[in-house]
Amino acid sequence: MSELTMGLMYGAATLVVMFSGMPIAFALGVVAVSFMYFFMPSSSLDTVTQNVYEEMASITLLSIPLFILKGAAIGKSPAGKDLYSAIHTWMHKVPGGLGIANVFACALFAAMAGSSPATCSAIGSAGIPEMRRRGYSPGFAAGIIAAGGTLGILLPPSITMILYAVAAEQSLGRLFLAGIGPGVLLVGLFSGYAVYRARKEYRMAHAAFLNDGTTSAYLEVEHFTLAQKVEMLPRVLPFIVLLLGVMIALYGGYATPSETAGLGALLALVLIAIVYGIWKPRDLTPILSSTIKESSMLLLIIGMSLLYSYVMSYLHISQSAAQWVVAMALSKWVLLAVILLMVVVFGFFLPPVSIILMTAPIILPPLKAAGFDLIWFGVVMTVVMEMGLIHPPVGLNIFVIKNIAPDIPLKDVIWGVMPFVGLMFVAVILLCIFPGIATSLPEMLMGAK
Amino acid sequence: MSHGFDIGPAKGPAVPDNPVVAKLSRALDAFNHGLLMFSMAALILTALVLTYSVVSRYFFKLPTDWQDEASVFMLVGVTFFCCAYVQSLRGHIGIEALAPLLSPRVNAARMMFVDVLSLLFCLFFSWKSWTLFHEAFVEGQTTSSTFAPPLWIPYGMMAFGMSLLVLQIAMQVLVRVTNDRSAP
Amino acid sequence: QSAAIKISHQFPGGTATEGDFRDRLCRQFAAEVEKRTKGGLKFEIYPGSSLMKTNAQFSSMRKGALDMSLVPLSYAGGEMPEVNIGLMPGLVTSYEQGYGWKNAEVGRELNRLLLEKGIVVVSWIWQAGGVASRTIPIVEPEDAKGLKIRGGSREMDLILKAAGAAVVSLPSNEIYAAMQTGAMDAALTSSTSLISFRLEEVSKSLTTGRGKAYWFMFEPLMMSKAVFDKLTKEQQAIIMAVGGEMEALARKSAQMDDSLVAAVYQKAGAKVVDLSDATVKKWQAIARTTAWKDYAERNANCANLLKLAEKTL
Numbered sequence: 017m018s019e020l021t022m023g024l025m026y027g028a029a030t031l032v033v034m035f036s037g038m039p040i041a042f043a044l045g046v047v048a049v050s051f052m053y054f055f056m057p058s059s060s061l062d063t064v065t066q067n068v069y070e071e072m073a074s075i076t077l078l079s080i081p082l083f084i085l086k087g088a089a090i091g092k093s094p095a096g097k098d099l100y101s102a103i104h105t106w107m108h109k110v111p112g113g114l115g116i117a118n119v120f121a122c123a124l125f126a127a128m129a130g131s132s133p134a135t136c137s138a139i140g141s142a143g144i145p146e147m148r149r150r151g152y153s154p155g156f157a158a159g160i161i162a163a164g165g166t167l168g169i170l171l172p173p174s175i176t177m178i179l180y181a182v183a184a185e186q187s188l189g190r191l192f193l194a195g196i197g198p199g200v201l202l203v204g205l206f207s208g209y210a211v212y213r214a215r216k217e218y219r220m221a222h223a224a225f226l227n228d229g230t231t232s233a234y235l236e237v238e239h240f241t242l243a244q245k246v247e248m249l250p251r252v253l254p255f256i257v258l259l260l261g262v263m264i265a266l267y268g269g270y271a272t273p274s275e276t277a278g279l280g281a282l283l284a285l286v287l288i289a290i291v292y293g294i295w296k297p298r299d300l301t302p303i304l305s306s307t308i309k310e311s312s313m314l315l316l317i318i319g320m321s322l323l324y325s326y327v328m329s330y331l332h333i334s335q336s337a338a339q340w341v342v343a344m345a346l347s348k349w350v351l352l353a354v355i356l357l358m359v360v361v362f363g364f365f366l367p368p369v370s371i372i373l374m375t376a377p378i379i380l381p382p383l384k385a386a387g388f389d390l391i392w393f394g395v396v397m398t399v400v401m402e403m404g405l406i407h408p409p410v411g412l413n414i415f416v417i418k419n420i421a422p423d424i425p426l427k428d429v430i431w432g433v434m435p436f437v438g439l440m441f442v443a444v445i446l447l448c449i450f451p452g453i454a455t456s457l458p459e460m461l462m463g464a465k
Numbered sequence: 466m467s468h469g470f471d472i473g474p475a476k477g478p479a480v481p482d483n484p485v486v487a488k489l490s491r492a493l494d495a496f497n498h499g500l501l502m503f504s505m506a507a508l509i510l511t512a513l514v515l516t517y518s519v520v521s522r523y524f525f526k527l528p529t530d531w532q533d534e535a536s537v538f539m540l541v542g543v544t545f546f547c548c549a550y551v552q553s554l555r556g557h558i559g560i561e562a563l564a565p566l567l568s569p570r571v572n573a574a575r576m577m578f579v580d581v582l583s584l585l586f587c588l589f590f591s592w593k594s595w596t597l598f599h600e601a602f603v604e605g606q607t608t609s610s611t612f613a614p615p616l617w618i619p620y621g622m623m624a625f626g627m628s629l630l631v632l633q634i635a636m637q638v639l640v641r642v643t644n645d646r647s648a649p
Numbered sequence: 650q651s652a653a654i655k656i657s658h659q660f661p662g663g664t665a666t667e668g669d670f671r672d673r674l675c676r677q678f679a680a681e682v683e684k685r686t687k688g689g690l691k692f693e694i695y696p697g698s699s700l701m702k703t704n705a706q707f708s709s710m711r712k713g714a715l716d717m718s719l720v721p722l723s724y725a726g727g728e729m730p731e732v733n734i735g736l737m738p739g740l741v742t743s744y745e746q747g748y749g750w751k752n753a754e755v756g757r758e759l760n761r762l763l764l765e766k767g768i769v770v771v772s773w774i775w776q777a778g779g780v781a782s783r784t785i786p787i788v789e790p791e792d793a794k795g796l797k798i799r800g801g802s803r804e805m806d807l808i809l810k811a812a813g814a815a816v817v818s819l820p821s822n823e824i825y826a827a828m829q830t831g832a833m834d835a836a837l838t839s840s841t842s843l844i845s846f847r848l849e850e851v852s853k854s855l856t857t858g859r860g861k862a863y864w865f866m867f868e869p870l871m872m873s874k875a876v877f878d879k880l881t882k883e884q885q886a887i888i889m890a891v892g893g894e895m896e897a898l899a900r901k902s903a904q905m906d907d908s909l910v911a912a913v914y915q916k917a918g919a920k921v922v923d924l925s926d927a928t929v930k931k932w933q934a935i936a937r938t939t940a941w942k943d944y945a946e947r948n949a950n951c952a953n954l955l956k957l958a959e960k961t962l
């Protein structure tokens with residue numbers, strides 16, 4: 017049987033089993049083990065569990081639960097809401113300031129949490145009701161949070177970047193740094209759009225008022241005294257401590273990336289214990305159980321994906337696919353476009369973790385051969401996967417929004433996120449024209465590559 | 466589709482209709498809960514261990530060479546000990562995009578198929594984990610590091626956790642089979 | 650379903666004439682065997698751990714799930730303590746001595762033990778290594794005192810500890826970053842890896858493995874016995890013959906890398922130092938009471954292998 021036929025069969029089997037609704041981890045395992053049984057020596061079946069263990073027994077991968085714990089400690093305590101309120105108090109005077117405050121709060125939270133849904137729910141549960149109370153249209157409010165939440169996988173720490181660093185054999189520290197520039201760029205683009213849209217909605221509300229006296233919350237003036245503003249400042253302090261503490265530990269040479277994960281998680285727990293008095297087992301249980309739930313689910317997918325890519329490699333499917341891509345002799349940028357398009361299509365249905373694990377063996381060799389900087393590509397791919405998090409049909413963040421604000425119609429949410437998908441696309445283009453947006457920070461701090 | 470980050474309080478599984486199955490299911494839930502508590506402690510302990518290794522290296526000039534592997538073992542334990550708990554909440558995410566398009570009958574058949582196939586896979590995986598555990602135990606295999614802890618520990622945790630997952634899925638299949646179909 | 654023999658390794662992939670010599674060796678081996686068996690045996694090379702994780706290779710070969718692999722033997726030390734002899738500090742101090750093992754008692758005994766575990770050694774490959782440091786060159790044992798060093802194996806860690814170093818463990822893809830930030834001061838590894846990790850960009854000095862060294866690693870090309878036994882006698886003979894011929898290429902390339910690494914670091918402005926006979930003896934003395942002793946106490950086979958190896962010193 018030719019490798020092409022085998023590859024098509026493998027792909028078809030994967031589609032069928034995945035779309036049956038079987039949990040991704042088991043689906044990957046079932047497809048891999050059945051192909052092992054039919055097309056590989058029977059001894060391969062004896063090595064299944066050891067291979068899965070070897071994949072998981074990497075301290076880099078196992079720092080994922082600790083990054084999740086750090087995010088959950090902030091997100092499931094009042095810390096997330098306080099961060100949001102403090103930024104709001106200071107920014108509300110700026111036109112569209114509330115929108116900007118939400119983007120900033122998402123970014124700051126993202127810089128502490130490793131995943132996107134965590135960021136979305138932590139900031140959105142306070143942010144969406146507040147924006148709607150102030151007259152923002154529901155779709156716009158949902159869009160800001162869904163898009164802001166995607167920064168969780170771009171700003172360090174990031175679970176998907178950990179997986180990418182392992183697959184591409186790149187330094188995690190360097191990759192984390194490379195995400196900061198594009199993260200700031202996206203924050204700028206999102207904020208700019210928020211101002212534009214808020215002013216447009218304000219003008220419409222104003223016109224409606226002049227026309228027929230319809231009032232809107234947009235037209236009310238909110239005021240905070242200086243004392244109120246100053247009082248909010250200390251609430252941001254724990255975040256600054258956490259952010260700086262972890263950065264200094266990692267980039268100051270005090271800790272390895274995995275040690276930093278442990279340090280960050282512990283620091284977050286200590287901070288919520290001191291600031292919010294959350295330390296009793298009963299208070300910690302929701303934080304820890306949600307961490308374990310997400311970690312166990314993710315790590316099982318990671319472990320089983322090894323079997324999946326092992327079979328793909330053994331049957332020469334990934335190599336043939338990669339050779340096929342190379343043989344097309346596409347120009348460098350067409351190759352990139354094709355690969356990113358593939359990531360977008362995967363993003364229709366799969367979460368970023370699975371996209372990286374399933375595509376890395378196929379897409380990385382041609383990209384490397386074409387001379388792309390794999391750190392830079394890791395960042396570009398992450399931004400593209402961010403688009404997948406908010407675009408239909410399966411956008412994880414849209415589901416989170418539906419949970420926070422069930423009364424916003426799905427149609428409004430989808431129309432609300434679309435402009436942000438466009439902005440991310442702009443960011444990808446900018447990254448291609450000016451790769452320095454991603455690469456200059458790691459080069460500055462860690463030397464040229 | 467679950468997104469892996471629960472927003473509200475975690476909802477437990479629905480109570481099965483058949484009283485015997487309900488009793489068994491409660492027992493399994495209680496056991497999973499115990500392991501969850503244990504894993505929570507292990508998670509915090511891992512954070513402590515990794516922090517300790519930084520502190521001891523910089524302030525006391527005492528490097529540790531066991532922290533990475535101790536952490537790996539604990540986190541492997543957490544992952545496998547709790548995968549049955551996660552399954553009890555249906556927390557292992559899958560693509561549910563087709564569910565809204567199918568009739569309730571077809572959906573019921575689909576979910577049954579998914580559970581039975583998952584069960585078979587996990588059964589195979591736990592069988593192979595126990596053989597791996599046995600091999601490592603008999604041969605006295607260790608990791609190849611300086612610390613060199615025995616490999617039967619993580620293999621055993623993997624085998625135990627996957628077996629528990631098998632029980633959990635079997636329980637869910639049993640609940641599907643015994644549940645009163647006329648009930649809404 | 651392909652009947653090709655699969656060779657897996659963890660090193661960067663290239664072609665038969667360019668790139669990491671360990672990958673080149675696999676490719677040349679494959680081409681030559683293919684030629685001599687007139688296409689009866691075909692090969693597929695999987696570089697960069699693209700088939701399976703590095704640590705799973707040995708065990709998969711034992712079970713017959715992997716056909717061939719070129720891997721540092723000591724990686725399997727957890728599964729088979731005897732193989733730690735393949736990276737024993739100071740036990741091999743020159744290429745002559747290392748390559749002499751194949752036909753010495755120690756080599757025959759190691760071969761026998763590996764066969765028992767289902768592994769056939771096809772090519773005997775030895776490689777020297779050195780130390781890249783972001784501070785002073787680590788030459789004498791005293792130089793290591795108080796520095797954070799990655800030994801990379803249990804045995805190297807033991808002598809570094811005895812020399813007063815703070816041993817750090819971290820995955821190999823983090824070595825560069827850790828040297829950059831200062832989380833680590835120095836790393837011991839093979840000359841080829843010292844080049845491919847690009848550590849010269851973050852190092853101030855290099856201790857080479859040119860001439861004499863206490864860091865010698867055995868990384869043979871191996872085959873699963875289950876797979877080997879299924880071949881015809883003629884095919885077996887060709888595989889062993891070509892494997893033996895590849896040893897010359899391995900030796901020449903490894904020694905070229907020992908010199909190349911020095912040139913690369915020199916060009917980057919690092920201080921390059923070679924080891925003297927007397928210095929190697931000092932490290933050997935430390936190893937004798939730490940790593941060697943620790944190894945011999947594992948089991949009778951280990952003690953015996955060590956005794957036989959010492960005869961080649």
Ligand code: NA
Nearest residue numbers: 126129168173
């Ligand atoms: Na993040």
Ligand code: NA
Nearest residue numbers: 363364404410
């Ligand atoms: Na999507």
